[in-house]
Amino acid sequence: MCGIAGFWRYSVGQSNDWLENTASQMANTLVHRGPDDSGTWVDSEVGLALGHRRLSIIDTSDAGHQPMVSADGRYVITYNGEIYNFQEIRRHLEKLGHRFRGHSDTEVMLASFIEWGVGSSLEKFNGMFAFALWDRQERKLCLARDRIGEKPIYYGTQNGTFFFASELKAIKVHPEFRPKIDRDALASFIRYSYVPSPHSIYQNIKKLQPGCILFVITPSDYSLPQPYWSLEEVFQAALRDPFQGSDKEAIEELENRLKTTVKSRMVSDVPLGAFLSGGIDSSTIVAMMQSQSDRPVNTFTIGFHEQDFNEAVHAKKVAEHFGTNHTELY
Incomplete structure (x- = not known):
């Protein structure tokens, strides 16, 4: 930025x-x-x-x-x-x-x-x-x-x-x-x-x-x-020419596009990382990052002492699953 x-x-x-x-x-x-x-x-x-x-x-x-x-x-x-x-x-x-x-x-x-x-x-x-x-x-x-x-x-x-x-x-x-x-x-x-x-x-x-x-x-x-x-023009073009493949092909296409997109965001001359909440969005991004990295990805979670709002426990499980270099901040 x-x-x-x-x-x-x-x-x-x-x-x-x-x-x-x-x-x-x-x-x-x-x-x-x-x-x-x-x-x-x-x-x-x-x-x-x-x-x-x-x-x-x-x-x-x-x-x-x-x-x-x-x-x-x-x-x-x-x-x-x-x-x-x-x-x-x-x-x-x-x-x-x-x-x-x-x-x-x-x-x-x-x-x-x-x-x-x-x-x-x-x-x-x-x-x-x-x-x-x-x-x-x-x-x-x-x-x-x-x-x-x-x-x-x-x-x-x-x-x-x-x-x-x-x-x-x-x-x-x-x-x-x-x-x-x-x-x-x-x-x-x-x-x-x-x-x-x-x-x-x-x-x-x-x-x-x-x-x-x-x-x-x-x-x-x-x-x-x-x-x-x-x-709007993008939506209209998609309606005129919708995806014609099977569900399996759609899943593969989505994964390929996600990987390509995430990889393009990983170009950097300084260390980079990802915020990880443990939810679907951030977990998916971290999964794509780690699958295309030759070293543990840096992940960060902001935890709360109020347990009703704290997602750090979920983020920690995701980090352990992918083997990231994880940091929790309270």
Whole structure:
């Protein structure tokens, strides 16, 4: 998990120091999302600043530092997430002549944008992500979010400045942002105990909806979110062409897909593990992880002293069955 933040303001002429310090202040409110590294990138000619807080998972070297500039210098990205099929995409790009200085998925994303453009690249990405991409050639900012919306991103304009961030607190610390409560959003919060998408608790600040891309032409001129993927269309396609195999074949297909999916999530340059409750979902994931690992998987359970709520005993049995390196926390 990483944190991204930034802004684009009409009033140009601000010094690089002011832009960098402001972007850094925004990003540093997200240190809990990315404690390992931080960075900023600014363009004082247009009044744009990008900030990043990094949790290093893949390519922990400086070659994975963000914000990152593409090899041709056209694109700059600040990005939160993981592209699970980045190695496959990288091999394809290398055949097309692209060369890489590190092995991060961020660098692969930038090369994809160079080769295929943003829209076509998004269709190729299998992952969880939210990113802001500055096109230095077109002088256009692009925000995008993964298909299901695992990674958050907020955006909006106030007083001639366009803001974006992983969390509202990063926008709130910008010296030109004035937090005004959206009364309709407040009413929804009181009614539902959350603020429904695409709204936020603040006026003029929205959540980018899952599976959407947003193009920002100027700080006060940006497109409506454009979907690049639709869950409804996926359902409709499945109804038109349903699975035709037997129950046994369906079970085998499900297991193969689960294994493939879990394995793609296990790509990491640092130790990884799984939360284990002992229920069907987490036990299935741990089973798939352990079957594809050459060492005991790290599993963690949070137990409760109140026995009615404590699932640690079930998790322990599952851990013993699969031979994981298990830890209980109370």
